[in-house]
Amino acid sequence: MTAKSNLSRRNFLKNSAITGVAGASALTIGFSNKAKADAIAPQFSGLKTLKPSPIMLPSVVNVPPLGALVYNKAAFGPRPGDIDAFNALGADDATRLASWVDTQLNPTSTDTEVDARMSGFLNSGSAYDTINKTAAQLWTEHVRYTGANEYSTKSRPRYQMERLLILRGTYSQWQLRELLADFWFNHFNVKGNRDVIRSMLPEYDRQIRGHIFGNFYDMLLANSKTASMLFYLDNYRNSWPNPNENYAREVLELHTLGAIENYYGAVDPNTLGNNSKGQRTGYTEIDVFQFARALTGWSIADGTGGAADTGNFLFRSDQHYDDHAANPINVLDVSIGVDGGENDVTDVLSYLANHYGTARFIAWKLCTRLVGDNPPASLVSSTADEFYNRRNDANQLKEVYRHILLSPEFQTTWGTKVKRPLENIIASMRATDIDIDFRDDHSPSNSIFGRLDDTGQKPFNYDDPTGYPDEKALWSGTAPLVTSWRTITYFLNRSASTYDDPDTGILGGLRYFNLAQQSNTLIPSTVNRTPTQLVDTWMLHLRGYAYDANTRTQLITYVMNKSGATANQSIHDLTDTNNLSNSSTYQRVVYTLIGLIMMSPDAIRR
Amino acid sequence: MTNFNKINRRKFLKGAAASSLATAASLPNVSFAAGSANNYSDNILIFVFLRGGMDGLSLFTPMDGHPDRGHYEALRSNGTMIPSSQLLSVGQGFGLHPAAGPLQDLYQQNDLAIIRACGLPSYEVNRSHFEAQRYAELGTPGNRFTQTGWLTRHLSTATNYPAAIPLPVVVTESNVTFSLLREPSAVSLRYPSSFDFDTTNANNFNSDQEQALADIYSAGTNELDAAGEQAMAAVAIVEQVDFNAPPDNGAAYPVRADDPTRLTGFGEELQIMAQLIKQETGVRIGQCDRSGWDTHNNQRNLVVGEGFYDNVRDISEAFKAFFTDLDVLAPGGGTWAERTTMLVYSEFGRRAHDNADAGTDHGWANTSLVIGGGVNGGQQYGQWPGLAPADLFQGADLRGTVDYRNVWTEILLKRLHNNQIHQIFPGYPENEYNPLGVVSGSAIEPDFNNDPGLVYKDGFE
Structure with missing residues (x-):
């Protein structure tokens, strides 16, 4: 073993001792007492509980100042100035937080920078022209489109939504809303590249956004009537007498009760007790079958069976279960003995939305x-x-x-999650105040999206109805980290280039954001452009607080190595720091340093 | 590691650290204690997860003459029935799906074993994809909160691996899997070509930037630091692997039905795995996922190039190509194929009866496959539970007769030489383990100690 790998090994042992994960010799699950052991032992029967994990990850790092914490956890990361603005909201943290939260919970219809970037394209007649189309327009002009460029025309709304997600994440002043829009989309996940969904995505997202700050039942009901969800989970063709159970199961398992705490599998529902609200405590396989029965006929007007071809929700009573008198529908505490048509469904959805x-x-x-x-x-x-x-x-x-x-x-609470690749990349764009407009059919935009695909977190692209997983352990692996870093280095390495499109006159792409120039604005005096000052100034500018000492030391060492300067010597002594060309040594020092700051562990925690 | 001497190495391998790839860039895994020379050290397990609930009844199907054929045809009357004449016989009245020709070849060469009616234990039947996948991969049916995967615990309890392995564990997916949850040495690697920093325009700054980042993560002491350090080490190793190396023995990985010039995603994954194995990166545990089995409607069992048919075609060709590719001599004797055992599993089977949409909903027991080195192939294992109405579980599903842990335990004991079953499958009752004889190898005595005081004793106290 070399010195390096011995070091690795020591570090890892320390880590193992903390998490009790990868133990030495005969130790795997590092529980220190029987209570913890029992907590993880398989439960063969009886009630399940939603208990916290028996292994709590260590609170490894200092909790950053509240403004930085808020912008990393309730937003996509701070832009320069955000944390100063947060601190100006009041005399103490409690006041500032209450004020920030209240503002974010009440977004107005204006989203200044996003609107400007979107309208720039609208005026040019190009990107984002599908976002505000009505459901009927999307259905007619995209779902049902045939002719030249069929695939791209059908997919165009999806392409624009993908790009708009990045645009909003990066520039929206309603950061909490954007974070929650992503949360709820994944809660009601559909796969964006599927037929129908790729064309209807703006409408699907709009239905979710309409209820983000509203009532859950309203959101659930609206979602159940969207063409995208009805196609994704097959309910548009759920018909009596051979029901398709797909949507019924996922509503129970993923949209409402959740399987984690409330699914009892193949047991007799009559054996289950009640919760503190007097509601039956969970669902069983019988409830899945029964709910699927209730959902028969909950469909779409897609031109079949004599229906119009509009894409609108359609209740097909001829396909709906009709044997209530002999065999009532029983879903948990809901019992339906008379055919109520659509009410068979809304009764159950309402019950589920109101279940504890x-x-x-x-x-x-x-x-x-x-x-x-x-x-x-x-x-x-x-x-x-x-x-x-x-x-x-x-x-x-x-x-x-x-x-x-x-x-x-x-x-x-800090550091029990990591930013997932999409969040890492958007956070880096925000921190560097990148000037980038995304649009479809545009080379630099496409490049970044190809890279996003490699990260495993391309927007609207998760296969399963669970949505992208949220657990830290699943995103701390090699591929999410390396592919995120690959994307961050990609745009930073191009930071000194311009991608405006002179041929079409369309403003767009990644514009010149000269980081060396920004650096000199932050450190006007050449004598102060030392490795230490560069690191400290950029850390504060990008992240709003100082990283741990280890990281800071390594960053200073890097700048020293690349510039030849000692820690407190001006780089200007060795290379012209007023040379702002994209290939100057100083430019490269600056953007690679920024890359390191954005790839450091403190930038990934949330 | 003679292979690596031929490959251009750069970046990390500077000065003293350049002594050899295996030591210079080995990943931080404490579990690889100094290994004995016995051949078990060299066995490789490739775990293939078919996500979505593969319809085992369409992969492995009763034929004319089997007493259940009539029940099968009655159950599959809505468009998913496969005519007996199209099935590929594997004996005992069963046939494989028409697109599974390569699997029939492997079976007839005694390289493939079929496990019938395998799945979660009867007391934890679960028809949720996401719960059933967790139960299987975490190795704890009924508990979805287990913090490590079954393979994580295998790796941390195994005592027979060499001290330093560059890439002991590879998942050809974007994320680490539940089987390898919190396994520190697991490298997730889906696209080798994008497993590096962006180098354009940065010139020599790129390698120094990488080194600095590695130093930053090496200096830290928590879980995220370990992950970052490992990522940087993996970058250094992966970029030395030749992913353009052609397959051996003319192995033909599957190509896309809609674009014969490109491999299927799953074909790519298995080819990457074979390249990593043959180029001696040291893979001991690999996982490859194949999704697309959630066939609630329009299953298309018999439509060439589409649906279930193409899924089966894809995995069948990929499995055969993989073992054909690995059938070359490995250092130390024998072939890579002989050292490599593949376990193929899906979270559950589907309903015995199809639905009105020519599809199938979620069920219980399923067909599982074990392929390759040490497999007592050409045989079927596990009791067939029958398809008569009274035989079905809840009148709807193929009844499980083989607890998945039974098969996986046998592989752990005989192929991977790890007997710490009580750690890998905590709570698995010893009296439920009845080895079927799916694989060969000198069995070691399993340790089923179920005393929680011992099972969960914290060795760090």
Whole structure:
């Protein structure tokens, strides 16, 4: 073993000792007592509980200042100036947080920078022309389009939505909304490249966004009637007498109650008890079959069976279950003995949205996203109560978010999650204040999207109805890290180039954002352009606080090595720091340093 | 590691660190204790997960003459029935799917074993994809919160691996899998060509930047630091592998039905795995996933180039190509194929009866395959539970007769020489383990110690 690998080994042992994961010799799951052992032992029967993981990851790092924490956890990362603005919101952290959250929970219809970048393209008659099309337009002009460029025409709304997601993540002033839009899209995930969905994506996303700050039942019901979901999970063809169970199962398992705590598998539902609200405690396979029966005929007007070809929701009573008198539909506590048509479905959806199990599942997911993996049980419970108690309120979800974001747990939990590739990349774009417009059919945009595909987190591209996983352990692997870094280095390496398109006159692409010039603005005096000053200034500018000492030392060493300067010697002594060309030594020092700052562990934590 | 001496190495391998690839860039894995010279050290397990619930009843099907053929035809009356004349016989009244010709070849060469009615234990039947996948891969049916995968725990309890292996564990996916959850040495590698930093325009800054980043992560002490350090080491190793190396023995990995000039995604994954194995990166555990089996509608069992038919064609050609490609001599004797055992599993089978959409919904037991080195192939294992109405589980599913842990335990004992079953499958009752004889190898005594005090004893105290 070389010195390096011995070091690795030591580090790893330390890590193992903390997490108890990869133990030496006869040790795997490092529990220190029987209670923990029992907590993880297979449960062969009986109630399941949504318990926090027995292995809590260490709180390894110092919690950053609140403004930085907020912008890394409730937003896609800070842009220069964001944290200063946060600190100006009040005299103390509590006031600032309450103010920031209140503003973010009440977005206006204006999104200045996003609107400007989108309208620039609209005026040119190019990108983003499908985003505001009505459902009917999308159906007619894209789903049903035949002719030249058929594939790209059908897919055009999807391409534009992918690019708009990056644009919004990077530039939207309503960062919390964008984070939540991503959360809810993945909660109700559909695969963006499928037929129908690729064309209807703007409408599908619009239906979700309409309820982000509203009521969960409204969101669930609207979602159940979208062409995209009905196609994705096959319910458009769910018909009596041979029901297709796909959508029924996923509504129970993923959209409402969740399988984690509330699925009892192949047991007799009559053996289950009630929860604290007097509701039956969970669902079984029988409930899946029964709900699938209720959902027969819940479909789309797609030109078949005598229906119009509009893509609108259509209840097909001729395909709906009709044997209620002999065999009532029973889904948990809902019993339907008379054919209620559409009400068979809405009765069940309403019941599920108001079930305490749904409140706990959604609370757990939201806390996992906004606070961290294995969120404290007390916070999950109080959030579930907020969700349940406000179940009839028009602003139910808004108050649930507020409850989480103002909790002490949100403000003190750090590093139990990592940014996933998409979040890493957007955070880097925000930190560097990149000037980039995405549009479809555009080479630099396409390059970045090809790279995003490699990261495993291309927008709207997850196969399964679970949406992209959220667990830290699944995103800390080699491929997500390396492919994220590959994308970050890609655009930083091009930071000194221009991709405006002179041929078409269309403004767009990645514009010149001269980082060496920015550096000199931050450090006007040439004598102050030392390795130490460069590192400290850029760390603060990009991230809003100083990294741990180890990382800082390594960064300073890097700049020293590349410039030849000592730690506190001006680089200007050795190379012209006023040479701002894209190939100057100074330019390269600056953008590779920025790359390192954005690829460091402190930039990835959230 | 003579192979690597021929490959251009750069970046990390500077000065003293350049002594050999194996030591210079070995990944930080403490579990690879100094190995004995016995041949078990060299065995490789490739775990293939068919995600979505493969319809085992369409892969392995009763033929005319089998007492269940009539039940099968009645159950599959909505468009998913495969005529007996099109099935590829494997004896005992069963046939493989018409697109599984390469699997029939492997079976007839005694390289493929078929496990019938395999799945989760009866007390934890689960028809959710995502729960059933976790239960299987975490090795703990009924518990989805287990923090490590079954292969993670195999790796951390195995005592027979060499001290330093460059790439002991590779997943050809974008994310690490639940089987390898929190396995520190697992490298997820889907696209080798993008497994590097962007070099354009950065010139020599690129390698120095990589080195600096490696130093930053090496200096840290927590889980994320370990992951980053490993990522940088993996970059240095992977870029030395020749991914353009052609397959051996004319092995033909499957090409896309809609574009015969390109390999299928799964074909690519298995070819990458074979390249990593043959170029001696040291892969001992590999995982390759193949999704697309959730056939709720329009299953297309018999449509060439589409649906289930093409899925079966894809995996069948890929499996055969993989073992054809590996059938070359390995250092130390024998072929790579002889050292490599492949386990093929899907989270559940589908309903015995099809639905009105010529599709099938979620069920329980399924067909599983074991292929390659040490496999007692050309045989079928496990009791066939029958398709008569009274035989079906809840009147709907093929009933499970083989707990998946039974097969996986046998592979661990006989092929990977790890007997720490109580750690890998905690809670698996010893009296439920009945080896079927799927693989050969001198069996070691399994350790089923179920005393939680011992199972979960914290060695770091």
